Amino acid sequence: MTENHHMYEKLIKLTSERNVMVNELLRNHTYTRLGGKADFYVVPETYEQVQEIIKLANQEAIAFTMLGNGSNLIVKDGGIRGIVLNLQKLSDISTDGNRLIAQSGARIIDVSREALSQGLTGLEFACGIPGSVGGALFMNAGAYGGEIKDVLTSAVVANREGEILTLTAEQLDLDYRTSNIPDNGYIVLEATFTLRQGEHEAIKEIMDDLTNRRETKQxxxxxxxxxxxxxxxxxxxxxxxxxxxxxxxxxxxxxxxxxxxxxxxxxxxxxxxxxxxxxxxxxxxxxxxxxxxxxxxxxxxxxxxxx
The missing domain is CATH 3.90.78.10 (UDP-N-acetylenolpyruvoylglucosamine reductase, C-terminal domain)
Structure with a gap:
């Protein structure tokens, strides 16, 4: 049994065959359409699977990389060794009063649209940002005068040991296009945004304007x-x-x-x-x-x- 086959068997036991790809071309998963192959490209479906994959990577001493949805990223031509994790299947979005809870793999554009549908204001700036929720927290994404730290209340993350932690926004040290997420090796699983009640038409007007500006200038x-x-x-x-x-x-x-x-x-x-x-x-x-x-x-x- 080759080392690769041994790892593949372990990974599909943790998730399933449909969620594990070997030698997957990463240019198929990045907005730039750049990037060589990943040894293992894994798309978990639950927080528990994420935990188990992290623990397996630690046990096997295999490199481990978070890809997000590949929007603010360049992957080099030689690809990435070890496990590349994509959380695109963790994409649920829900609301609780003026709080909006989104899983890491949800697109931040879709989160802003959900806020609109609920008449919640504060995320209009994100209506044209192509990244995922996890990526948006990772770099404190922003546009048109707004940024994630303006509306983020807390985040659920997995640490390097696979433990799940709930952290306040302040604990993530969000600043201009940075956070402490990469330094601490956190994998964002979920984010809670606190928004304000607003008028649907007024929110839509702002989002339509920002979308038009983006489409005409970018x-x-x-x-x-x-x-x-x-x-x-x-x-x-x-x-x-x-x-x-x-x-x-x-x-x-x-x-x-x-x-x-x-x-x-x-x-x-x-x-x-x-x-x-x-x-x-x-x-x-x-x-x-x-x-x-x-x-x-x-x-x-x-x-x-x-x-």
Missing amino acids: PLEYPSCGSVFKRPPGYFAGKLIQDSDLQGKQIGGAQVSLKHAGFIVNKDNATAKEYIDLIHFVQSTVKQKFDVKLEREVKIIGEDLVK
Whole structure:
């Protein structure tokens, strides 16, 4: 019995054959359409399965990576060793008065739509954010003047040992596009948002406006990771890139968007290396021209392709 087969048998016992894939191409699961293969791609259906998979990874000393829904992420061409976990099947959303409880795999867009349907205001800013609830907490996602920390009350997480903890929003140290979730090795399972009662039509009007702004200004016609860089203090990343004459700059199949300079798009079957090389080129050019350091918002994981 090979080591891979041994691990596969253990994983399907914890969940099922339909939820475990071997040598799965991760470009099929990322918004950029980039990324090599995962040794094991696992999609658990319950919190208990998540716990057991974490414990198995610890027992077998096998690497373990959370993928989320792959929206604010670049996976390198060599893929990811060990277990890659996706919580897309944990996607329930429910309400309790002015509280909204969403599982990690739910899309934050769908959570904002549920808030609208219940006449709850506070999550309008999230109506165009493509990530999952777990990813939104991971990076304290935000847009149009709002961010997750404005409305998050608590989260249920699994720690590195597979224990389930309930933490307050304050315990997650949410700040501009950061949290302590990665440093502590937490896997978000569930989030509780506290919202306010509002008027359905007024909430819908805001969401329609933000959706229209997003669709007209962002290059949604191509795969991308969304906004590549954090906003530098006192500047706008997109404006700096535009003023550096970088719109349309292309390395391989990756291009600085002509529609919005803060986006890099996968225009023509780019590799992750081409995409990352273009990020570095943009950073070095902006640094040289304006002496401003552009810090990545997008996360890069995985291994380089060995030829």
